[in-house]
Amino acid sequence: MTLLEAQCQTVPSTLVAQQAYQQHAVYKQPALEDRRFKHQDIVPLLEKLKQNPLFDVQVVGKSVEGRDNYMVKAGTGKIKVMLWSQMHGDESTATMALFDLFNFLQGSDQLDTVRQQILQNTTLYIVPMLNPDGAEQFQRRNALDIDLNRDALRLQSPEARLLKSLRDSLNPEFGFNLHDQSRYYTVGTTSKPATISFLAPAFDYAQTVDTVRGRAMRTIVGMNEALQQLIPGQIAKYSDEHEPRAFGDNIQKWGTSVILIESGGYQDDPEKQKIRQLNFASIVSALHLIAGEGYTNYALEDYFKIPENERYLFDVVVRNVRYSNHDKNILLDVGIMQDEVPSANDKGFYQRASVQEIGDMNVFYGYKDVDGEGLTLVPGKVYSKPFKSTAALTPERAKELLSEGYTTVRVEKLSSANVNPVKLPLNVTSLSKKVNHELELYGDANFVLKDAGGKVKYAIVNGFVYDLQGALPTPFHGLVL
Numbered sequence: 001m002t003l004l005e006a007q008c009q010t011v012p013s014t015l016v017a018q019q020a021y022q023q024h025a026v027y028k029q030p031a032l033e034d035r036r037f038k039h040q041d042i043v044p045l046l047e048k049l050k051q052n053p054l055f056d057v058q059v060v061g062k063s064v065e066g067r068d069n070y071m072v073k074a075g076t077g078k079i080k081v082m083l084w085s086q087m088h089g090d091e092s093t094a095t096m097a098l099f100d101l102f103n104f105l106q107g108s109d110q111l112d113t114v115r116q117q118i119l120q121n122t123t124l125y126i127v128p129m130l131n132p133d134g135a136e137q138f139q140r141r142n143a144l145d146i147d148l149n150r151d152a153l154r155l156q157s158p159e160a161r162l163l164k165s166l167r168d169s170l171n172p173e174f175g176f177n178l179h180d181q182s183r184y185y186t187v188g189t190t191s192k193p194a195t196i197s198f199l200a201p202a203f204d205y206a207q208t209v210d211t212v213r214g215r216a217m218r219t220i221v222g223m224n225e226a227l228q229q230l231i232p233g234q235i236a237k238y239s240d241e242h243e244p245r246a247f248g249d250n251i252q253k254w255g256t257s258v259i260l261i262e263s264g265g266y267q268d269d270p271e272k273q274k275i276r277q278l279n280f281a282s283i284v285s286a287l288h289l290i291a292g293e294g295y296t297n298y299a300l301e302d303y304f305k306i307p308e309n310e311r312y313l314f315d316v317v318v319r320n321v322r323y324s325n326h327d328k329n330i331l332l333d334v335g336i337m338q339d340e341v342p343s344a345n346d347k348g349f350y351q352r353a354s355v356q357e358i359g360d361m362n363v364f365y366g367y368k369d370v371d372g373e374g375l376t377l378v379p380g381k382v383y384s385k386p387f388k389s390t391a392a393l394t395p396e397r398a399k400e401l402l403s404e405g406y407t408t409v410r411v412e413k414l415s416s417a418n419v420n421p422v423k424l425p426l427n428v429t430s431l432s433k434k435v436n437h438e439l440e441l442y443g444d445a446n447f448v449l450k451d452a453g454g455k456v457k458y459a460i461v462n463g464f465v466y467d468l469q470g471a472l473p474t475p476f477h478g479l480v481l
Contacts, residue, residue, distance in 0.1 A: 017226035021281035029099035039132035061162035064143035067132040077121035080172035084127040089134020093263035094178030097279035121291035183265025188307035191365035199238035199260035203253035215257040221298035237306040317366030333361035350421040353463020379437040380407025380446040398425035402459040407446040427478035
């Protein structure tokens with residue numbers, strides 16, 4: 001054992017993760033602040049890395065539409081580690097964390113021992129954006145409409161062929177398959193979101209554990225231990241079900257210990273910057289475990305103790321409200337989900353909500369949970385007198401209308417191209433548009449909750465909840481209907 005290895009074994013992975021997490025602001029790449037960045041945004045960052053002799057930056061392939069696939073090499077150690085991100089074009093959280101990792105590797109601070117251990121004991125091969133064409137549209141699939149993670153066998157996409165060729169030519173001991181997952185996943189049946197989920201993919205239907213997969217499992221146990229101190233109870237295990245077409249399952253079979261990291265949801269983190277920070281801390285702690293072979297200290301059986309992903313979350317759950325339907329007064333809960341819709345500026349987005357569940361939801365949870373005990377749900381009304389423009393919808397006037405049960409107003413000469421939904425305090429529509437806010441499954445989420453005296457206590461506009469006794473929440477916005 002070298003002196004460096006001896007020094008590093010005395011640094012617990014939990015401490016490494018904690019320090020990396022606390023120091024993240026120092027390493028955070030400021031050019032990447034929202035999730036919808038494109039290939040053209042990262043190329044200058046990669047070209048700049050070429051100026052540092054620490055990195056070997058090369059174009060190793062091209063996408064369907066001719067965009068360059070870059071690979072960054074760092075370190076001189078005998079343990080080869082390959083990391084690839086954004087195989088799915090709209091899963092960019094870990095890509096941001098990898099650019100933070102590049103900054104970390106160039107730094108000098110109290111984590112120097114860990115940094116040098118990684119650089120001296122491992123050689124990193126990093127593909128930060130495997131699917132640049134998908135990233136351009138912020139969509140899952142590539143320009144051929146192929147899911148790259150289901151193209152490991154047929155290899156019909158150039159991006160898939162590139163990943164396979166890199167795996168075969170480099171033959172890394174470890175591989176990190178970096179993804180995003182739905183924010184509606186929970187840790188088991190608990191109310192906590194699965195903010196980070198891990199997996200050592202199974203290479204056969206029997207879910208056999210050999211030496212290769214076992215290495216990944218032990219490393220994940222260490223990563224889980226490290227992250228539990230940062231987000232206790234918010235780490236899960238992705239389903240172990242074997243997918244024979246997937247890259248993770250096959251690369252595991254081909255002899256590389258694959259660790260899947262899935263970035264899920266976190267309260268009030270729409271751009272996933274908190275989860276980016278957690279990704280960074282997790283990757284640094286994992287590389288520390290691999291470089292010092294600290295993963296050998298963890299037991300395989302502890303991998304199976306990590307709770308699995310389940311799906312018990314909604315954006316909003318309104319509970320125990322009364323609602324009149326077909327001349328019956330019923331007690332029900334309402335579950336609301338908000339879909340992201342790209343905005344006109346091509347980088348931002350707004351939310352469009354819909355009702356996804358009606359009935360007894362006692363086994364489900366919401367990022368926002370509203371207790372409607374003693375309240376009645378009433379569909380939002382459309383204000384009949386038109387406004388000349390959306391500028392007349394001041395916060396004060398909007399609150400007055402909401403207090404009267406209105407969730408939508410009509411606007412003269414309305415043009416959706418000139419209205420940014422994120423700046424609307426209510427829904428707006430044209431003079432002639434027919435609007436129906438009746439509560440129905442898969443319909444819109446625009447209603448108010450009234451007390452026994454008929455006073456509006458809560459207004460739900462486009463799925464956003466406004467407690468009229470308090471301030472306007474952030475975020476909050478209507479739609480152009």
